[in-house]
Amino acid sequence: MDMKFLEIFNGKKIAISSRWLDAMIASYPNDNSGFLMNQKDRFANPVGYTFTTGIEGIIEVLVKGEDFSESVSFLEDIIKVRAIQDFTPAKAMAFVFQLKTIVREELGKEIRQNQIYDGLLDFESKIDDLALTAFDIYVKYREQIYELRTDELKRMTFSLLKKANLMSEIPDQEVEHKDQK
Amino acid sequence: MAPKVKLPKPEELAKIEFKTPATDWMDTPVEFKPGTFCWGSKEKDLLTLGLPNPRQWSPADEDWKVPEGWETTILEGMAERLSKYRSFKIFMDICVRCGACADKCHFYIATGDPKNMPVLRAELIRSVYKKYFTKSGKFLGRLAGARELDMDVLKEWWSYFFQCTECRRCSVFCPYGIDQAEVTIIGRELLNLVGLNIDWISGPVANCYMKGNHLGLEPHAIAGNIESMVDDIEDITGIRVNPTFNRKGAEILFVTPSGDLLGEPGIQTCMGYLMLFHELGLDYTWSTYASEGGNFGFFTSNDMAKRLNYKIYAEAKRLGVKYIIGGECGHMWRVLNQYMDTWHGPADFLEVPVSPITGTVFENAKSTKMIHISEFTADLIKHNKLNLDPTRNDHLKVTFHDSCNPSRGMGLLDEPREIIKAVCNNFYEMPENTIREKTFCCGAGSGLNASENMEQRMRGGFPRANAVKYVQEKHGVNMLANICAVDRAHFPALMDYWNPGVGVTGVTELLANALVMKGEKERTTNLRFEDLPGKGGNE
Structure with a gap:
């Protein structure tokens, strides 16, 4: 990636993180008391903590200009939370794209002065990749919600079905004995 | 022809209003x-x-x-x-x-x-x-x-x-x-x-009213389920335990939530009760009538809770027991500890509970005549009455979730911890503001453990799961112990979502795995038929 772009990005990373967090929190319009932002205890405010650490983590990886795979776990933490809150898929995922606007606005002047539009485009392509990964994660967790329901049903009923001889299972040990012979 | 749908243009799509106006x-x-x-x-x-x-x-x-x-x-x-x-x-x-x-x-x-x-x-x-x-x-x-x-x-x-x-x-x-x-x-x-x-409350309440328990298990099903646990215990330990049902003249009546009779990991906790009582030679009986410790009537109305609770003292009286022990459950204990005596007391036909093994008098239950399995067991451990091998739980790194009602409702904070510390070598507490009186709810109590509201459950349980995540990352915790049937039913899903790799267990299951019973064969598996560390043939 363009080194000059990364340098400028690095210089503004705190402002960018903070605006990105603001944008994320703005998707909770009912949070009038500012709880999500102000309560700093990670156990008293797990949502705020997850977002703050997640955003900082993703920005740090992006600033390095390397592969973004290191940021996937942060992305995953954030999306896991948003996947079970009252959001449509678009609203749950919008935060990834908001980063583009924020970076353009924060770095616009420097980009114009230094003529590093290519650097910006490279960076935006990275965000697109990040967004694609984010969709995979979102769908994975939405699907898991439905799996949890079926797993729960199995836990409740499997032993009964076995007992009623409606289902049977080959015990592990028998397979092992065959292996040993 | 398919109806014409006007698709928004890309620039229109990009104009999502992120901040919806907050209304009063x-x-x-x-x-x-x-x-x-x-x-x-x-x-x-x-x-x-x-x-x-x-x-x-x-x-x-x-x-x-x-x-x-x-x-x-x-x-x-x-x-x-x-x-x-x-x-x-x-x-x-x-x-x-x-x-x-x-x-x-x-x-x-x-x-x-x-x-x-x-x-x-x-x-x-x-x-x-x-x-x-x-x-x-x-x-x-x-x-x-x-x-x-x-x-x-x-x-x-x-x-x-x-x-x-x-x-x-x-x-x-x-x-x-x-x-x-x-x-x-x-x-x-x-x-x-x-x-x-809601259906998940009124259904169990109706079952309990007609059949004696939330799941609607009839007497033969209760006895049958317990018999199959007895078979499993024999396979694992070589010992055949002999529980009795509706036996008049027993010293103690044992009442547990019906969740322990069906579904995992509830049944392993129940196997734990059976093994512990057998080892002690306790003179106790199960009841197929008072077959539910929990009380979803409590989530309906005071009258309904009172109606469903009646059978516990009634059965104790019919069987002529001296006192009652109750299993691991949450809201059950709020009802028993704070309401039962007012509704149906005084239970003057019962005696103040005295442990037949240690002689401890449970003064705290002087009025209700009903004690919690954890206080009973912790007392045994304090008096060194159990032969325990905690190394059998060495593959586990355990943390303990205080269930809301036993902790805040009856102050049962240290007893389960004493048991866990005696039966496990690796025990780690979650952060201070998430345990004991300040414990976070599992997110599915008071009848909200249905499956159709799974998203709601994942939200409600997030603060609890977040604290578990901390000890999972810091200490490698892989087992979440608790003393509540709703916890055992709800936590497996919550952990799968938030903290994969963390299992769920009742405290009595941990105890039973560590319990060295008189005359038992060398155990190679735990109560879930998983190999014990260093003992199994599958390692």
């Missing part, structure tokens, strides 16, 4: 989105219980089919409860909106929805109280925080009183001691007057 809470009606609410109560269950307004209905429908004149029914119900329960009247009048409770509710923490702040959840009902029962509200209306009772308000009550798990964490922080659980309890009672309950 009184002007924000509830939306019912699938995954976030439980099904409504079924007609057949309300008919069985003789509850008002039995009919088929769905919370997702516009028309909830409430009877004509329902407003009068609710307001009269409120008036009756205001005069009957002084606590309710005080809780309506005394709140100063200091906000100490506001950010203590797990549902609020996870959703940011202000109506999940305990103060505002109470205000949902308080605003109606003001309108019809106070002068300021009658004259000043909305200026005084009062509002009319209408269908939107009723739906809002239903939504939010079935989003409160009655865990009482907020009341720990309230300087006035306002107990939001009691406000929710009254709210649910009022809703029940017009036939508004």
